[in-house]
């Protein structure tokens with residue numbers, strides 16, 4: 063009898079997973095639940111925001127990427143019932159499975175910043191975290207005549223942790239090109255404690271902000287935007303031995319404000335039995351960080367941005383996670399024990415655009431250990447070759463290879 067597999071979410075992870083499963087010669091019945099008519103290549107959003115790429119390049123029809131033999135259910139899951147091996151759809155219909163693969167991505171909590179939804183796209187306030195939003199970001203950057211430019215990053219995990227910095231460096235380069243850098247200040251205000259977690263790349267970025275006179279503010283969390291007054295309010299938290307000892311507010315005037323809002327697991331995941339209920343990782347899907355198998359429900363796997371994995375949430379990470387789940391799932395179907403060898407090592411990659419021609423290709427594994435995939439060059443320095451890979455090769459690879467289960 064064929065095994066019935068449900069995949070929740072048909073973004074980067076869901077389509078790649080469906081494609082690799084469909085290509086196997088197994089007897090599988092695969093249902094992909096995905097609401098969106100369109101599929102988006104989000105890694106280009108920063109280049110769109112900086113005016114170096116057209117937004118239309120990031121969007122294709124979902125139907126053109128549904129693998130042969132996979133049934134697309136165009137709708138949303140609203141709840142999980144893993145004890146009954148069922149997912150519940152928006153219209154309360156139940157769908158049952160033998161195996162479940164969970165990958166509905168991450169939720170962008172725009173409203174967690176007071177005043178942001180009302181002013182986003184106006185008053186110099188923008189964000190590359192979305193299709194329309196990234197196009198509007200370019201309009202705002204292009205109109206900017208100089209002044210106080212502030213770029214924010216939250217304390218929460220975000221998809222592509224390097225993206226808040228990419229748009230900062232691209233804007234710095236743009237202002238130089240336009241001859242208005244001297245009449246501007248560029249500030250990167252982050253809720254994090256440091257610029258970057260991976261050694262080697264961190265030092266390069268620290269040198270870069272120093273040389274390019276970009277102010278850095280750490281432990282600065284954006285909590286409020288007043289678009290009319292052009293004021294951003296931050297809360298600054300001071301910790302000693304991981305204990306919060308002081309929390310103060312600071313209001314900063316801006317002419318341009320690029321916001322990366324807090325992000326979390328989608329609400330329907332957070333509120334489910336699949337999520338971590340308390341403590342570290344709360345809300346994310348509770349999987350083993352190597353096998354990607356759920357820690358309580360053995361017939362459930364999760365990957366991509368929604369999974370509780372202590373590494374960068376990127377498409378590059380998804381690419382390494384998919385074949386791991388495919389292999390583990392087949393062992394499970396064959397009633398074998400999951401082989402603990404050669405499991406997911408936390409690989410992720412963040413191509414940090416440092417200007418319109420250079421990329422710092424940060425590749426790393428768990429523990430933020432550097433893990434370059436090329437040995438013929440020093441990847442801790444920004445390079446033109448990596449820029450070409452980021453802007454041209456990787457999008458081609460994504461649409462033509464990865465989403466088709468070919469790499």
Ligand SMILES: Cc1cc2nc3c(=O)[nH]c(=O)nc-3n(C[C@H](O)[C@H](O)[C@H](O)COP(=O)(O)OP(=O)(O)OC[C@H]3O[C@@H](n4cnc5c(N)ncnc54)[C@H](O)[C@@H]3O)c2cc1C
Nearest residue numbers: 071073074075104105139166167222366367375376377378
């Ligand atoms: C500005 C920006 C820059 C980035 N840069 C890079 C980069 O340079 N390199 C890189 O590798 N990665 C980058 N990323 C990150 C990358 O895009 C994500 O990590 C990747 O898309 C994660 O894949 P995913 O399948 O988990 O989530 P997604 O691709 O976001 O897909 C999730 C899918 O789930 C669906 N879904 C949501 N809710 C439900 C529901 N209730 N029921 C069913 N389906 C649902 C959604 O419609 C969506 O299609 C960037 C992202 C952004 C925003």
